[in-house]
Amino acid sequence: xxxxxxFLKLSGEALAGEKKxxxxxxxxxxxxxxxxxxxxxxxxxxxxxxxGNFWRGRTSENIDRTKADQIGMLATVMNCxxxxxxxxxxxxxxxxxxxxxxxxxxxxxxxMPRLHRQLLADGxxxxx
Numbered sequence: 001x002x003x004x005x006x007f008l009k010l011s012g013e014a015l016a017g018e019k020k021x022x023x024x025x026x027x028x029x030x031x032x033x034x035x036x037x038x039x040x041x042x043x044x045x046x047x048x049x050x051x052g053n054f055w056r057g058r059t060s061e062n063i064d065r066t067k068a069d070q071i072g073m074l075a076t077v078m079n080c081x082x083x084x085x086x087x088x089x090x091x092x093x094x095x096x097x098x099x100x101x102x103x104x105x106x107x108x109x110x111x112m113p114r115l116h117r118q119l120l121a122d123g124x125x126x127x128x
Contacts, residue, residue: 005044008035012053012079021053028086036090049083051075 017024
């Protein structure tokens, strides 16, 4: 079965690979090449990226719950910017979209149009 659209969730932990924290560039490049193959085959790809490689929930009783969620949302923004650049390095055009306003060059905060490749950052901070 050939899918026309795919929505992929990349956890922060997946970006860290064996290192378990930060980024493992080899892992990220491998993921980018897999996504590029899909895109080259005509599949529209949307990606949401987690931030668990930098921040995993509230780790201190001294940090307010809302502030802990905001830190996690910023971790997803860092990951999206990094992954976007890795995707560009393998020949894809990308855009990073955020729900809030953040003055970052190359990151958009306007309503998201239909494109072939999109990376979504900053989560919702909601509990499941």
